[in-house]
Structures are given as C-alpha cells and as structure tokens.
Amino acid sequence: MPDNPNILLFISDQQRTDTMACYGNDWIQSPHQDALADRSFVFDNTYVTQAVCTPSRASLYTGLHPHTHGCMINRMKLRDEIPTIAEMLPASYRKAHFGKWHLGNDTVRQHGFDEWISTEDNHRVNYSSPDLPYTDYYHWMKEKGYEPGGKLPNGDQIFSARQRYECPPECQMAAFVADHSERFIRETVDNPWLLVFSTFEPHPPMTGPYDDMYDPAEIPVGPGFLKHPEGHSYFDRARAEHYPRVTVDGEELKDEEGWRKLRAQYFGLVKIIDDAVGRMVEVLEETGQFESTIFAFTSDHGEMAGDHCMLEKRAFYEESARVPFILSVPWMTKEQRRVKGNFGHVDMVPTLVELAGHQVPPSVEGRGRAREIEAGDMGDGAAVMEWNGVGDRNLGNPTINTLATLPWRSIVTVDRWKLNLCAGDQCELFDLNTDPYELTNLYNEPEHADRIRVMAAEVRLWQHETGDTAPLPNN
Numbered sequence: 001m002p003d004n005p006n007i008l009l010f011i012s013d014q015q016r017t018d019t020m021a022c023y024g025n026d027w028i029q030s031p032h033q034d035a036l037a038d039r040s041f042v043f044d045n046t047y048v049t050q051a052v053c054t055p056s057r058a059s060l061y062t063g064l065h066p067h068t069h070g071c072m073i074n075r076m077k078l079r080d081e082i083p084t085i086a087e088m089l090p091a092s093y094r095k096a097h098f099g100k101w102h103l104g105n106d107t108v109r110q111h112g113f114d115e116w117i118s119t120e121d122n123h124r125v126n127y128s129s130p131d132l133p134y135t136d137y138y139h140w141m142k143e144k145g146y147e148p149g150g151k152l153p154n155g156d157q158i159f160s161a162r163q164r165y166e167c168p169p170e171c172q173m174a175a176f177v178a179d180h181s182e183r184f185i186r187e188t189v190d191n192p193w194l195l196v197f198s199t200f201e202p203h204p205p206m207t208g209p210y211d212d213m214y215d216p217a218e219i220p221v222g223p224g225f226l227k228h229p230e231g232h233s234y235f236d237r238a239r240a241e242h243y244p245r246v247t248v249d250g251e252e253l254k255d256e257e258g259w260r261k262l263r264a265q266y267f268g269l270v271k272i273i274d275d276a277v278g279r280m281v282e283v284l285e286e287t288g289q290f291e292s293t294i295f296a297f298t299s300d301h302g303e304m305a306g307d308h309c310m311l312e313k314r315a316f317y318e319e320s321a322r323v324p325f326i327l328s329v330p331w332m333t334k335e336q337r338r339v340k341g342n343f344g345h346v347d348m349v350p351t352l353v354e355l356a357g358h359q360v361p362p363s364v365e366g367r368g369r370a371r372e373i374e375a376g377d378m379g380d381g382a383a384v385m386e387w388n389g390v391g392d393r394n395l396g397n398p399t400i401n402t403l404a405t406l407p408w409r410s411i412v413t414v415d416r417w418k419l420n421l422c423a424g425d426q427c428e429l430f431d432l433n434t435d436p437y438e439l440t441n442l443y444n445e446p447e448h449a450d451r452i453r454v455m456a457a458e459v460r461l462w463q464h465e466t467g468d469t470a471p472l473p474n475n
Contacts, residue, residue: 001331004092004192005356006293008280009085009348011060011196012273013053013100013203014313015299017046017324019270022336027220028267029213032278036297037326041373043339046325047383047412048301049346051313053102055388056300056345057198061085061103061111063349063364065386067468072388075127077104078111085349086112086194088361094188099177099198107132117180119173119200121158122150130154137176144171161200162249165208165269172209174199174276182283189287197280202269202303204312205249210268216260219267224307224319224437226259231441232308233425235403236317240309242400248311259306266305294355295328296348307437314390316410316420316428317438321385329355332374341378341414343369365466378414384462385410386470407470411459419443419455423471429455 017023020030022037049059054074055066061084066072069082078084086095096115100106105128109116118135130152138148141159146167150160169175177199184195201208229236244253249265251258277297284290302320304310313320325343346366353360354368372378387408390401408422416432429443429452442448456475462468 001357002292003357004090006192006289007085007089007194007352007356008284008293008295009060009194009196009352010277010280010295010297011057011100011198012297012299013200014301014303015202015270015273015324016302016305016319017322018319019202019267020324020326022326023324028270030270030274032274032281033297033326036277036281036295036328038336039330039334040295040326040328041333041337041339041376043325043327043343043378045341045383045412046298046323046343047345047385048321048323049344050386050388051301051315051321052390053300055386057100057102058082059345060298060300060348061196063346063360063366065346065365065466065468066388067386067470068365068466071103072386073390074102075123077127080110082111083361083363084111084113085196085352088349088353088364089194089356089358092192094191094193096181096184096193097196097198098180098184099173099196100200101198104128105132107135113196115184117177119177121156122152122160124156124158125152125154130156134158136180137173140176141167141171146171161203162205162207164200165205167209169209169272169275172201172272174201174272178276178279181280185280185283185289186287189289197276199273199276201272202266204266204303206251206262206266206269207249208265208269208272210271211265213268213271214264216257216264219260219264221260221263222307222437224317224439225263226256226306226309227437227439229308229310231426232428233403233420233422235400235406235425236308236310236315238397238400238403242397243309243311262311263305266303290328291330293328293330294352295326296352297324297326298345298348299323314387314404316385316387316408316418318432318436321410327373329373337376339373339376339378341372342381342383342412343378344383380414382414382458383412384459385412386468388470409459409463409468409470409472411455411462413455413458417451417455419452419459421456421459421472421475423473427473
C-alpha cells in the first residue's frame, strides 16, 4: 500500500445500477465504466441514505445520516461545523471539489477544500444568495460563445439544464469538470490529493446529445415497467397516477411510446458519464498515479425511468435507492471482485479515509469497511434509509405534496427483505429474492407478521443509536 494514497470520489447524479454491464446490463455501451469495473471491487447492493440530492450528497461527504447532518430535504445548507471528508484528511493532502455541490453557497469554496470549481447557478435564489458570483461553468460557457437562456425568479439569467443538454458533448458539465480534473491531477502529481468529481448527468431533463443512441422500441424493460403499484404506499400510487397525465421533457406519457423514448434518452445520457470516467482513468495512467489512487464511483440516487409508472427518485424502490458502487484499490485487487451484502453510503467517507490509512473521527456515524471489502462480504448488516419530505418543488398535485411530507424509514436485510415504514401511509414489505422488481406488497399478509416485528425492531434500535425521532407505526 502506498503512503498517503490519492482519493478520487466520482459522483454522478441519478444513475441506476442497471446502467452498467457489471450490474447485468448486456446492451448498454459503457466501455470505460466496464473497464474500470473489470479491475475493481463491485458492490452488489449499495444503498443511499435518502433518495434525493441534498440529503444523499451530504451523507456522502460527511459519513452522517440525514437526521444527524441536518440536510433532511433539498434546499438546505450543510452547516459549517459539520466536517466533510476534506476536513478529515491530513493537511498534507491537496483537496479539490469540482462540480455539483447542492449543499448551499455553491460558488463558495468551503468545508476544507483547497480548490473549488462551481457548476450550478440555479440555487442562487433558492437557498443561497443572488449576490454570490456566477459559477465557473457559467463563465466557461460564455467564453465559448453561448448565452444563458434560463431565468431565475429574480430575473437572473443562467444556463438551464435543458439548454446545457442541447449543447454538444464537449460542453456538458461532466466534460467541463473533467477538464479541470485533468489539470488538477497533472499539477498535483507530487502531492497526495483528494478530488471530488461531482456532476449533473444523467439527471433529467431526459434529453441530450445522445438521444438517438438507443432505439426506444428495442430498449429492454423489466416487469415493473409501467406496472401500477397496486397495494403499495399511497404516495407512490398517487405519483404513478399523476405522470401519465402530464408531458415531461417534451414527451407525452399517456402511452408506452412516450415512456420508452424518455427511458432510451436517459440511458443515452449515461454516455456522458462513461466518457468522463474514461478521461479520469486515462490521466491517472498517463501521470503514473493510477496505482496509487483510490477511485470510488457511485451516484447520489437512482431514477425510476418508467418503472412502477414513475419518474425521478424519492422512493425506496431498488431503481431509486440502490446505486452503483465501483471501488478501485489497485494494491488490493487488479481484477473484478464482487462484494456481497449491503453497503450504505453512510459508510463511504469512513471507508475511504480508512483505506487511505488515516484515522476516522469518532463523530462519524458510518463505519470503515476495509476489512469486509478485502473479504468480499459486508457481513450480516442491514442498510437503513430515510425519507424526510421534499422541500424544493411541487410534485404535481396537492395529494402528492401532502403525502410527500410524511417521514418514512426503510430497512434492507442481508437476506434480501425490504421493509418500508410510515406512521401515516400504507407500509410495505418486499421479498427481493422472489420479487426483485417489488411488484407485490406483503406487509398485510399475516404469515409475515413476525418478520415485520423483527425488522421494525431493528429500525427502532437504529433510531435509538443514531438519535432519530421519526414516528413509526406500532408493529
């Protein structure tokens, strides 16, 4: 093991596990992600802490659960006193954050990072300050001759996500972040470093430079595609009833054709991520740093993409809450090794710090999992997830918006059962062994009462240990 190895944490946005060959997709064109997976640890079951941007990203940076770090919904700032991974590593490291932040004051260098490249202007009015400067990406696009076509409520002109996606591949956010990341890696060759590569793709709108990459009529779908979630939570049922009545990203969703087109275009956006991964591997190899770098690839949450008649995230379904996690540690493996069991994003920071040979602060709730990774098995631990409301948008109608405010807690056990609990909605129990697409809710079946009591007790124990006070139903 090298002394003070580099750490590259690559975070895509809204990327499902089935966008990669290593998770069973035999038709997607993702050569760079595939090549990285072929010499990395590939985690079978990685779960977010909360399936929405701000809470999930805050956990990825801090090793804390959402109810602890305080960013329990979108549009919340990460408090100054909450340390990130940049503040946990020795001062000898050069630390850079390039790209999407989504934790407040996006254009301001903060939380222990030495270098900062900003990319998102749409939060200026929402929960930052319109007095802050425009992002580095904004000025870069202006230098390329583009003019902003989006407008914020206060009248500020920005480059909207849709406008960015209408640009060629070399102007996408991931390409911009890759440019700066390549520079940083080349300039910091003689110094240990931390680089967070955080980008927007393949987050909606579901349209981009690779819209024609896959034929909508031929794109494979599973049994959950456009399957209404009968007997599931009222929240998800209301969302499933809403989407077919609206137009999303220019596509009417009243029939399968529109849904398939959106889904195909979503998978096309993954190529932007794949190209960026390839560039990172290439520059690490060119500079002789690949062998001394921990390269972690994951996403902040997934995307429903038509499964259960739903779009976006904000659900405990596998498509939304389970994400890819590829971990290259060259001195531990040079071939693909599967890691069984559950890995929670709350363990990301302590695991990276531990793998780099440094002490994990006792305030971190997650655990370093280096020993389990070496063994290829996470053990019998369960993954626990939260839902604490929306806070950043109208989800379509008053019913959905009301249901979205109810707190949920979810647990996935190592034997592949999932229990979703809410005191004010229909709870859910899924057997992921026989029902991997989560079509049949078993919560109200009497024969599963004992299992539900045991799993609910484990959630309550987790609440006690972490100081979580969300109400749960009486089981």
